[in-house]
Amino acid sequence: MNGIHDMGGMQDMGPIKNEKNEPVFHAPWEGRVYAMSAAVTATRKLRLGLRPPIENLPAVEYLRMSYYELWLTSLTERLVASELDDRFHESCHFGGIHSDFFDSYIGPVSPNGAGGSHGSVAAGD
């Protein structure tokens, strides 16, 4: 399917930012999103995996979010759709995550946002 995620050959995306001595995760919440994604995928209860919600995002959302923000958005959407956890219904909506989601599932976010030079998520985003 065509979409913003199909980036091969697109132009004017700017220089490549090669960070020296890059950490595996730029903030603790990124590691938690990775772990949750792996855990939920391992249940094999998600239809079609975690990529379709990312690929269906509006282009401006896709380009705005960092990598783990995209995965968190997908995870949220998929968990709601799969009814693996209906607690998400109250606290989440497609394309954005409320602060109580972080309180319940991610843990506190630092006052300055999550940090990292390539995008961040702050409580209330």
Add this chain to the structure above:
Amino acid sequence: MARGVVARAWVDPAYKQRLLANGTAAIAELGYSGSNGVDLRVLENTPKVHNLVVCTLCSCYIWAILGLPPVWYKSAPYRSRAVIDPRGVLREFGTVLPENIEVRVWDSTAEQRYIVLPERPAGSEGLSEEALAALVTRDAMIGVAKVMPPQTGGRG
């Protein structure tokens, strides 16, 4: 990290042959697993051919061997440009290739992933397998860098 796979291929021609013929099986020989259902192909750099790996759609990568990909590998600039301007991308990583070297770009998928077998650097003839492995970098296995000779330092 799987520097040892490259070093083994440099010192053991039979292993290299198995690695190029069936990357998934040959890498499993060295104890790397966790790539169930993923077909791994090893791409050999030669004096005439340089290979570069990208995932234009997302972030497909040899996670089980190289760990999580760096941010730049998952970023829009690398994913968009690697397939239309690979030499420009390589220059940004400090890798300048002569025009007569063919550049092959490989777009990864969920089922098909790639790893580059870089050229063994000049001046490394006397090194042990372990010392050779220490020269190998993640970037060389993605294809954005070459393995540097020992006297100029190999890690980057």
